[in-house]
Amino acid sequence: MARKNQKRFEIVHPDCSGIDVGGSEHWVAVDPEKCDDPVRQFSTFTDDLIALADWLGSMDVKVVAMEATGVYWIPLFEVLDARGFEVYLVNSRATRQTSGRKSDVLDCQWIRQLMTYGLLSGAFRPADQICSLRSLVRQRTNKVRDQAKTINRMQKALTQMNIQLANVISDITGVTGLKILRAIVQGERDPEKLAAFRDGRIKADRATIARSLHGNWRAEHLHALDQELACHDFLEKQIGECDQAIAQALARLPVLEEKVEAPGKSLRSPHRTSDEQSVLHRALNKIMGVDLTAIPTIGIDTALVLASELGPDLSRFPSAQHFCSWLGLAPPTRISGGKPLPGKAPKIINRAAQALKQAATSARQDKSFIGASHRARLTRMDTSCAIKATAHQLARLIYAMLTKGQPYVEKGLEAFEEKSRDRQLRALERKARKLGMQLVKAA
Known part of the structure; x- marks a missing residue:
């Protein structure tokens, strides 16, 4: 007997389409109620991509979901995005079928069905420029x-x-x-x-x-x-x-900040003269709105990679936690039954995260708050975990700077030592309370 209060999926995107991307052909599925032939095949030639976009427009499609298959999706994505479609580039792991049946026709229909009920999320892709x-x-x-x-x-x-x-x-x-x-x-x-x-x-x-x-x-x-x-x-x-x-x-990117100050530290970069570094520093500050090189351990090359991979707009990420998770720098959450699951988490290749990890490796000798934090991590965890944690710290700083438009303010080693002293004092107070004692400050 069916339950009376059984919940059903709500249709989120009624006018959507699913595309199975391939190297030589694309399979496209639309709502079967709109036409007698809801699944069609298009080649990867440019005229067929334009015909594909025309057919989706005639079907009143507003949202298109496609898998990120190699680099084959890029020409189709650009054509559909230029035509005004809301294109979702989805991870292939999210569209994997549980039944085991697989074909190009079934894949595009399955992608459309998942997108119809809002079960797919699009990948982050910065502006076209x-x-x-x-x-x-x-x-x-x-x-x-x-x-x-x-x-x-x-x-x-x-x-x-x-x-x-x-x-x-x-x-x-x-x-x-x-x-x-x-x-x-x-x-x-x-x-x-x-x-x-x-x-x-x-x-x-x-x-x-x-x-x-x-x-x-x-x-x-x-x-x-x-x-x-x-x-x-x-x-x-x-x-x-x-x-x-x-x-x-x-030079073609929009300028967010006209007033640019000189860098507070010396910028060193191979293959570039000091004048070239100064020009690049001013250009990055103008398009990003903040000086990313003000953060210790982040040089001009790292700032250029971050600007090209992220851009100045991080509104797609609701919080710093979402941003760090996309970078692959967030702590793992592979937990079931209160216990961590065995095996390794899926490997995430993110060039912005790699640049931050490379910047974190140089924090060991840095005389700043970040450098002191990194050295403290090295005393209690292995090197790879400490580098990832420091990169996570840098990512949170970058998210705050880009979303709030505030410059980086160096706290210094004294601030870290004071914070560490307060942490140790609280730990001693907790131990004293457990033993039924009370700490008394010496006169």
């Missing part, structure tokens, strides 16, 4: 990563020739290192002449550098060094082009 900046910053990151690989291969070639240059200078791609490498590629083999390229800022003397440049000079290793040095120079040029494109993208 921020997405353009994000693509450029990610491209630059890829080029920097590729350049690091070429440096490792140059070092490998030098080691195979027993050239111990890396043991006497800190960076083989610095001023001295590049001059020596270019001279080697051009045919110079005399260690004394190569050591003459020593810059005055190098700590090692000229004789030590000359000793490190005695090697076997095998032809195959010289060939590898020549090619990797050419690849390094080519990538250096491309990184500069990426910086120019990023500067142009920043």
